[in-house]
Amino acid sequence: MVSMKLIMLGAPGSGKGTQARFIMEEHNIPQISTGDLLRSAVKNGTEIGLKAKEFMNTGKLVPDDIVLQLLKERLNQKDCKNGFIIDGYPRNLTQAQDLKKITNIDLVINIEVDYILLIERITGRRTCKKCGAIFHIKYSPPKEYGMCDKCSGHLYQRTDDTEETVKQRINTYEIETKPLIEFYKQQKILETLISDGSISEMKQKVSTLLAEKFHL
Numbered sequence: 732m733v734s735m736k737l738i739m740l741g742a743p744g745s746g747k748g749t750q751a752r753f754i755m756e757e758h759n760i761p762q763i764s765t766g767d768l769l770r771s772a773v774k775n776g777t778e779i780g781l782k783a784k785e786f787m788n789t790g791k792l793v794p795d796d797i798v799l800q801l802l803k804e805r806l807n808q809k810d811c812k813n814g815f816i817i818d819g820y821p822r823n824l825t826q827a828q829d830l831k832k833i834t835n836i837d838l839v840i841n842i843e844v845d846y847i848l849l850i851e852r853i854t855g856r857r858t859c860k861k862c863g864a865i866f867h868i869k870y871s872p873p874k875e876y877g878m879c880d881k882c883s884g885h886l887y888q889r890t891d892d893t894e895e896t897v898k899q900r901i902n903t904y905e906i907e908t909k910p911l912i913e914f915y916k917q918q919k920i921l922e923t924l925i926s927d928g929s930i931s932e933m934k935q936k937v938s939t940l941l942a943e944k945f946h947l
């Protein structure tokens with residue numbers, strides 16, 4: 732089995748979570764979303780969750796040491812042995828350097844999307860409370876209103892998916908995360924894909940890229 736250690740890079744709403752989930756299903760490697768890990772900590776009221784909540788609700792980055800601790804614990808689990816796909820980390824240069832110290836990365840997939848589309852994509856997004864599947868009220872609506880196609884869980888709108896917070900999150904991305912494109916370009920492990928079509932068209936582009944890179 733080929734080992735794939737991947738990072739999905741992109742602005743909020745670029746579809747990186749959706750594509751990461753496809754990769755997980757197709758290649759049997761875990762998707763590790765630091766956003767999901769943090770949301771679960773908030774939901775469970777853990778110490779980390781209590782510290783993270785305010786940052787998340789205002790669209791700011793949670794402090795690096797907190798996220799690193801969560802990520803390290805997750806990467807140490809057995810299912811990450813043959814690879815993983817990290818979505819939502821690193822979000823700044825310090826995090827990229829931290830990550831370099833704990834694992835090597837084979838490929839960074841950078842998804843680029845037109846700015847105007849981002850806001851529409853995020854504010855229309857609905858997430859399953861139970862399994863985390865992602866839907867969109869216009870672009871990929873569930874078969875039944877408010878209900879997950881996969882597990883019948885309840886769909887909800889993330890508290891940080893409102894227009895005001897979205898703008899702040901995009902701003903955070905522009906200032907803190909975007910420099911990572913150059914960081915990974917210099918390491919020659921970055922590939923950029925433009926997302927200007929449907930979700931399934933993007934899925935095809937990602938599959939083709941992985942087949943090329945990993946000789947599948």
Ligand code: AMP
Binds near residue numbers: 769818821900
């Ligand atoms: P996401 O689900 O990736 O959009 O993340 C939602 C929110 O969680 C972000 O707006 C941040 O507040 C926080 N977050 C997720 N990943 C990170 C990270 N790597 N570093 C700092 N904060 C993060």
